[in-house]
Amino acid sequence: MRSALLAQLEPVLRDSAANAARAAEAIETHPDVDIAVFPELFLSSYDLCALDETARPAGCDELATVAEAAARAGTAVVIGFAERSDDGSYANAVACIDTDGALAGVYRKTQLFAGERKVFRPGTELVLVRLAGVVVGPLICFDVEFPEPARTLARAGAELLVTSSANMAPYGPDHELATRSRALENRLPHLYANATGAVRRLEFVGLSRSVGAGGEVLAQAGAGDELLVAPMGERGEVEDSVDYLRQLPESLPVVQSGTIAR
Numbered sequence: 402m403r404s405a406l407l408a409q410l411e412p413v414l415r416d417s418a419a420n421a422a423r424a425a426e427a428i429e430t431h432p433d434v435d436i437a438v439f440p441e442l443f444l445s446s447y448d449l450c451a452l453d454e455t456a457r458p459a460g461c462d463e464l465a466t467v468a469e470a471a472a473r474a475g476t477a478v479v480i481g482f483a484e485r486s487d488d489g490s491y492a493n494a495v496a497c498i499d500t501d502g503a504l505a506g507v508y509r510k511t512q513l514f515a516g517e518r519k520v521f522r523p524g525t526e527l528v529l530v531r532l533a534g535v536v537v538g539p540l541i542c543f544d545v546e547f548p549e550p551a552r553t554l555a556r557a558g559a560e561l562l563v564t565s566s567a568n569m570a571p572y573g574p575d576h577e578l579a580t581r582s583r584a585l586e587n588r589l590p591h592l593y594a595n596a597t598g599a600v601r602r603l604e605f606v607g608l609s610r611s612v613g614a615g616g617e618v619l620a621q622a623g624a625g626d627e628l629l630v631a632p633m634g635e636r637g638e639v640e641d642s643v644d645y646l647r648q649l650p651e652s653l654p655v656v657q658s659g660t661i662a663r
Contacts, residue, residue, distance in 0.1 A: 509522075540562060
C-alpha cells in the first residue's frame with residue numbers, strides 16, 4: 402500500500418523562508434512516502450493581516466526550496482501558500498509538486514471562508530494533477546464542506562482527494578464528517594492535512610487523517626505538531642449497488658405543492 406506524510410506542523414508567523422526550510426526537512430526525513438501534504442497557507446501562515454509581507458508568486462524561492470527537497474526524496478508534495486498574482490491580488494493556493502520537483506499545478510481555493518473573502522480572490526476553476534503517478538484532486542479547507550467540488554473532481558477522473566486545511570475550533574467535528582463523507586460518496590481515498598497552533602484568536606485543531614474509499618479512517622493525528630506517516634487508501638473496485646458515481650441521479654424539477662404555494 403502507498404503511504405503519505407501528513408505534515409501537521411505549526412508554521413512560523415511571517416517567516417516564509419523558515420516554513421519552507423521546515424517543509425523541506427520534513428520531506429527529506431521521510432523519503433519512503435509517496436506524497437507529503439502540508440496545511441493550508443503553510444508557507445505564509447494563516448495570518449491574513451500579513452499578506453503584503455508573506456504572499457509569494459508560484460515561482461518563488463520558498464517553493465523552489467520545497468521542490469528541490471521533493472526531487473531529492475522522490476516525493477510528491479501538496480503545500481499551501483498565499484499566492485501573489487501579477488496584478489497584485491492574492492489567492493489562497495496550494496502548489497502541487499511532483500516527485501521530480503516539477504510544479505504540476507497550482508489550485509486556488511474557490512470556497513473562501515469568512516474573513517478570507519476580504520483579502521483573497523477566489524479561484525475560478527478546479528484542477529486535476531498527476532502526482533506520484535496518481536490523478537489528484539486538490540481541495541483547500543472550506544472547499545471540503547461542500548459536496549460539489551469533490552464530486553466534480555471525481556467525475557473528471559480524480560483517483561485521490563487531497564485537502565490542505567486550516568480548520569479551527571469549534572469546527573473540528575465538521576471536517577471529521579466532511580472528510581469521510583467526500584471519500585464515501587465518491588468512493589475515493591482522501592488525504593487531509595490540517596494546521597495546528599494559534600494565530601490571533603484562531604486555534605487550529607489538527608486531527609489530520611487518511612480516509613479510505615469507504616469513508617473509514619485509516620490513520621489520524623492528534624491535536625498538536627505531528628508528522629504522521631499514514632497508509633494511503635486505494636480506489637479499488639466497488640460493488641455496483643453502492644458505486645455512487647455510476648448511479649448519479651438525473652436533475653429533476655422541483656414542484657411546489659399546494660400547501661407550499663399558499
